[in-house]
Amino acid sequence: MESPVLGDKSAESGAPNPALLLYWTAAMVPLLVFGGLLGFAIVCVLISAGITGLKKRMQAKRLSNAKRKLLIHSINDDRCTGCEACITVCPTDVLELDGTKSRVARMSDCIQCEQCVSACPTTALVMHYEGTKAPPIRMPQLDDYYQASPGLYLIGEAAGKPLVKNASNLGRVVVEHMLKTGLRANSSGNGQVDVLIVGSGPGGLSAALSCVQRGLSYALIEKDELVAATIARWPKGKECMAEPYDVKCVGLLPVFDSGKDELLAAWRTILDKQRIHVSTRETVEDVQRDTRGWFNVKTNKQVYSAQRVIMAIGTRGKPRKLGVGGEHLAKVTSLLTDAADHRGQRVLVVGGGDSAVEAAIALSETAQRVTLSYRGKQLSRCKAKNRQKLDEVVKAGRVVLRYATNVAEIKADTVTLKAGEQYETIANDHVFVCIGGDAPVKWLESVGVKFIEQPHMFSRPPTDKLVEKLIGPVAATAGGNDAAVMIDPADFGASELEEQRTVIRFPVEKVRRIA
Numbered sequence: 001m002e003s004p005v006l007g008d009k010s011a012e013s014g015a016p017n018p019a020l021l022l023y024w025t026a027a028m029v030p031l032l033v034f035g036g037l038l039g040f041a042i043v044c045v046l047i048s049a050g051i052t053g054l055k056k057r058m059q060a061k062r063l064s065n066a067k068r069k070l071l072i073h074s075i076n077d078d079r080c081t082g083c084e085a086c087i088t089v090c091p092t093d094v095l096e097l098d099g100t101k102s103r104v105a106r107m108s109d110c111i112q113c114e115q116c117v118s119a120c121p122t123t124a125l126v127m128h129y130e131g132t133k134a135p136p137i138r139m140p141q142l143d144d145y146y147q148a149s150p151g152l153y154l155i156g157e158a159a160g161k162p163l164v165k166n167a168s169n170l171g172r173v174v175v176e177h178m179l180k181t182g183l184r185a186n187s188s189g190n191g192q193v194d195v196l197i198v199g200s201g202p203g204g205l206s207a208a209l210s211c212v213q214r215g216l217s218y219a220l221i222e223k224d225e226l227v228a229a230t231i232a233r234w235p236k237g238k239e240c241m242a243e244p245y246d247v248k249c250v251g252l253l254p255v256f257d258s259g260k261d262e263l264l265a266a267w268r269t270i271l272d273k274q275r276i277h278v279s280t281r282e283t284v285e286d287v288q289r290d291t292r293g294w295f296n297v298k299t300n301k302q303v304y305s306a307q308r309v310i311m312a313i314g315t316r317g318k319p320r321k322l323g324v325g326g327e328h329l330a331k332v333t334s335l336l337t338d339a340a341d342h343r344g345q346r347v348l349v350v351g352g353g354d355s356a357v358e359a360a361i362a363l364s365e366t367a368q369r370v371t372l373s374y375r376g377k378q379l380s381r382c383k384a385k386n387r388q389k390l391d392e393v394v395k396a397g398r399v400v401l402r403y404a405t406n407v408a409e410i411k412a413d414t415v416t417l418k419a420g421e422q423y424e425t426i427a428n429d430h431v432f433v434c435i436g437g438d439a440p441v442k443w444l445e446s447v448g449v450k451f452i453e454q455p456h457m458f459s460r461p462p463t464d465k466l467v468e469k470l471i472g473p474v475a476a477t478a479g480g481n482d483a484a485v486m487i488d489p490a491d492f493g494a495s496e497l498e499e500q501r502t503v504i505r506f507p508v509e510k511v512r513r514i515a
């Protein structure tokens with residue numbers, strides 16, 4: 001095609017040639033559009049890169065700010081038992097005991113190692129960055145009197161209020177609250193009771209004593225073969241520390257500083273005197289409300305109908321597993337009941353908390369060889385007293401302590417420990433896996449208990465004050481030598497006792513007392 005410029009007369013005259021103009025315009029438009037788009041794309045890429053860079057710089061700044069910030073302590077007094085574990089483990093003497101509560105005394109000496117956090121057995125002490133909130137804790141949603149829903153109570157350790165004395169006080173609180181809110185004795189026998197109590201720990205036993213005192217019929221169901229199974233299975237010779245020391249024991253089940261056996265003996269005397277019936281080896285599986293507002297409580301043996309239900313089930317739940325071969329063997333258990341049963345044996349204890357350490361100490365008296373295997377590099381989760389006793393038995397060569405080890409395999413007569421890439425197989429007759437248990441949260445949710453996050457510092461009022469709020473001032477329940485004689489059957493009203501006995505008809509073989 002011929003160019004419009006050649007032989008164009010208008011070009012010679014200096015006037016713009018319309019054809020030429022049209023030609024250039026047609027040629028430039030796509031170029032201009034393409035250029036515009038390219039420019040736009042480049043600008044977009046530059047903006048996005050700028051934003052990303054800015055974000056990264058801000059994040060880096062935030063991180064470095066956070067790094068520069070101090071980790072500070074939050075201590076929940078409600079859960080602090082004054083065990084001193086955090087104080088003992090602190091390398092720079094930052095913490096000290098104020099009465100029975102841990103306190104930060106010299107923060108300027110804190111090297112931010114967080115050993116105190118790992119040492120605290122009750123999660124009372126946590127650390128978090130200055131200017132941020134302490135992490136929340138998940139707890140059952142309960143009203144001031146431990147009701148999860150009208151007539152359904154959750155007490156003791158399962159309610160997030162640990163310790164034996166609190167459990168005893170709460171057993172009394174909930175029965176008094178039931179009476180205050182309209183419960184009247186009204187059961188006709190044949191599996192019908194005023195109050196059904198799940199669990200025969202201090203919470204459940206105390207509640208049963210209060211039921212008897214107040215003329216209410218009850219059924220006390222215990223899944224274990226032993227009454228007060230958690231405490232009955234504390235290691236032999238274990239001391240009960242009657243914490244919290246600033247709270248009175250006002251539950252009808254006395255709690256005082258003593259050896260476990262002394263405490264259980266005092267309880268046995270009182271339970272015998274009041275003819276407290278415990279249906280052992282019976283597990284409560286379901287709790288549902290019926291159309292009258294009563295509860296149908298299904299166990300592995302029968303269905304009960306109850307006006308009120310107290311869940312005093314503790315938190316032992318399901319013991320945690322190691323997840324290694326041979327764990328199913330009969331010689332692998334989670335609780336030490338009596339060290340004498342393991343006389344002359346070669347025993348492995350796994351864990352780094354109080355129950356593992358107490359088991360190892362007790363076994364050191366009877367077993368031929370005790371090995372304590374802990375995956376951590378130091379025992380920081382156990383009470384100072386236990387740590388001290390363990391040091392003594394390790395020094396005396398009665399316990400072999402293996403830090404930073406994991407169980408690799410369990411066989412009928414050996415166990416293999418792994419430390420890094422090294423394996424060690426040792427002769428073995430029994431393994432105690434004391435690595436705690438998973439709280440029965442799911443089961444509680446299935447029976448209508450809601451769980452919510454609470455601030456770390458959340459605490460419920462002292463349990464003795466709660467009893468007094470309901471029934472006025474009460475004297476502390478006698479402890480020590482007085483405990484066994486403290487409750488006079490006359491105080492409970494003989495006629496009410498008679499009524500109690502006719503209402504509860506447990507088959508004789510189901511009725512067990514602390515043995």
Ligand SMILES: Cc1cc2nc3c(=O)[nH]c(=O)nc-3n(C[C@H](O)[C@H](O)[C@H](O)COP(=O)(O)OP(=O)(O)OC[C@H]3O[C@@H](n4cnc5c(N)ncnc54)[C@H](O)[C@@H]3O)c2cc1C
Binds near residue numbers: 199202
């Ligand atoms: C080794 C060790 C040492 C401790 N030392 C101390 C101490 O020195 N001082 C102190 O104050 N506290 C101590 N504690 C804590 C104390 O044992 C608990 O806080 C206390 O026992 C809680 O009482 P509870 O009634 O809430 O529950 P628990 O005593 O745990 O009783 C719950 C009962 O419910 C039963 N149960 C559970 N589910 C069911 C079901 N579905 N059906 C029927 N029965 C069921 C269980 O078998 C158990 O017998 C220690 C705990 C351990 C493990």
Ligand code: SF4
Binds near residue numbers: 089091092110111
């Ligand atoms: S963080 Fe370390 S130094 Fe600071 S109080 Fe806790 S244990 Fe002591």
Ligand code: SF4
Binds near residue numbers: 082102122
């Ligand atoms: S370790 Fe926990 S429970 Fe024990 S004194 Fe310290 S804060 Fe309290």
